Amino acid sequence: MPTYLIIGASRGIGGATAQHLADQGGEILGVSRNPAAVGHWIEADIGTVDGISKVVKAVGDRSIDGLLYLGGVWEKGAFTDEYDFLSSPAEETLQLIAVNLTAPILLAQGLAQNLAKAGSGKIILMGSMSGVQNTASREVANTASKFGLQGVGEALNLSLREHRIATTVINPDNVTTPEVVEDIATGVFGDQAPIPMEDMTATIDYVLRVSADAVPSVINLRQIKLEE
Template structure:
């Protein structure tokens, strides 16, 4: 029985992971601003919602730390992420981005990830097989061609956090991984299955189930194995 912490757990990939990642008997702490629908499931998994606004990183980090207390954390998945208006669309314009929008993206995608992880290091040290995974993006890779400035900067920075944090935690044998996917079929309900996502987007977007399977694989590894990064483009993507 493991304890899992998922940031950004109320919708999309975070919601899918709150359903597919834990096993019966596990406890999952769900961090989000809005109530996660997975709380209503009856599947022998204990889900505990920690309401927190990750756009206020310092307050969120304190809230999460106090709620989890001194409990061991076996798997930390930072999935929270936001992006600019019209991101990934031809209409996106850096000039039209507001200072408030860009600041919030950096706070949620990057600063909150750093501060919340910092507060949970003692909990990770208490686990017999801990692991930390951050949801980055293909946009955060070198020369990705992504024009969304704040989002790209946050994802590129998150990869830097992963590599630096790995060094900080090396002596404690706590592996840290960056997950770098392309477009994800996050609008397709997780319970609808992977094939629904494949058919809806004609294979151009990654089913959430594929990401969950990768995370479940990471969960089963021993702390001896260090998986630094996983790049996951869809086959039609230029990165594939």
């Protein structure tokens, strides 16, 4: 039975992926601040060093087949007309970078030995099309954190190669999470066809099944119908 540690397991892409992998027979360790509906819940704020340490301690010395960093935060009013870079407080920026960029680095470092035990450990980092060259959005801290994940992924593939741990960054456009569906329905987002969740979980399945002899380092998932 494969074991997956999923960050952001209580909702959105993380929650759907946790259910998907559990349905396939995987053991799920779900990390979030709010209760996770699937698997063993580890309550932690991964935006803090204490929260990272709590997760690493909870995992102990068990083997982990996949570290799936599927959570994240963004600025107040992000992706709407309410966002104002000049009004974004310093505390918001620091917390966002801590959650979106620093935490994945520290978790990869703290759990590398657990992933190595699997023989072909996988790290999946959830980026965004905002973090792809020439497709940035105007949310400065969020975009910076997603750009940064590209570098994290490349460096981890070099640093952890000898341990046979592979890192993939997945950069999607909007996905059919309940939050995105509601934002489209209420007019917060323009009319569009988000990426089906089934496509996201199929992409994650692919990454998890690639052999230890190869790594899809970056995968970009674009919408066919963007905001009008």
